[in-house]
Amino acid sequence: MQLATEIVVRTLTAVVLSLFVVSTARQYLMDPSRITLIFFALSGVLTVGLAIVSRVPRERDWNPVSLAITLFGTFYYLAIRTEPGIRLVPEFYAVAIQLLGVVIQVYAKCSLRRSFGLLPANRGVIVIGPYRVVRHPMYLGYFVTDAGFLLANFGHWNVLVIFIQWTLQIGRIMQEERLLAKDDTYRKYMSRVRYRLAFGLF
Template sequence: MTSPTPLRDLPSEAHSRHGPRVEEKAPAANAPAASASVCLAAEEQSSPNLRHAFVEIATRVGAASMLSLFAYAAVRQWLAAPQRITLLLLVVSAFVTIGLSLFSRIPVKRDWRPLAFICSMGGTYYFLAVRLSPGSHLVSESVGATLQLLGIFWQLFAKASLRRSFGILPANRGVVSRGAYRFVRHPMYLGYFITDMGFLLVNFGLQNLLVYSCQFALQVVRIVREEQLLSADDGYRSYKTRVRFRVIPGVF
């Protein structure tokens, strides 16, 4: 590829096409206007950055506030019935999911489109709609708690693999292929699924069934949207060829 030809290397007629050489002073006369245009462009560029910074701060403050309110309500229920270990572990899982996201690094690129935002918020804050009062036991409390613990430990393993490259909204925070990401492309969601099933099977009811069904559907859409964003990265496309399955090996 050849570089653009400098003005001084152009034929002489290019300099004199629009009149005598004295007209070359015109740019100096227009310097204030050019300077104003540069300042205006800088302001337009800084405006989206300020808006994104505001949304970033608002998202994290809102996450901390909702998590605190939920934890307060859930712990009150647990204190009334200390044998409900799955309820306490639901709070722990929420802190693992959201608490660590408050300290994630700001991403290089993020998906701000409405559908991605709705799926991310719904798939993350679904626990606010969970019925905390006792429901039907499809499995014992100990079995449900075991599933929750397995899911929480797997989430922690996945988050440790990501380090600070973790957040709520879909974003490119760099391609990670170490740790849990050697087995599936979205191991965090596998941890969510195992933890949620542990709670649902012990606290089964129509409300919780609807909440978790919607949550699982939102997570699927969220995964697809994340992969659309990440697939613009050559490194991620290469990673997809090495790790076939998104969440559940052999299934999805």
């Protein structure tokens, strides 16, 4: 039953991601100067694509709150308006910020290898790479990438979606830590690495 559920969920996730990538590509082809669209799509592919091939966890949080947070936190990009918005900074600067966010994501995900997924789960405690500095560097990468996209595609709707996204991601982090804190290894890790996202702040 668990395997069948995994297959169905991952297949649907792949379909939704494909539709988003096609839609974003169409917007980009209409205006190839909007490179931020490519990096926004790349961030989605990294997030969802790697989750599709991740290992099945030992324990997963199917709590309705966790599920709702995860669904919006993962698929929020479907609510983003990819039509041209207001460029608060030149495209090049926005892309540079996005690139930084993607690099942080890739570094974090390379450290995790296949210990990565969407729902809060215990896939083993990782304490190498950027996880030696903050406990959730992958989410930091998401935030930086979103900020770069917003700077070149500003609009009231996108601000609202990304604000909700960031708020829910904080909730997602708290849910993950609630589950992982059951593991003695993770509790020791929390005592060594104090900050979740921003060193000295949170």
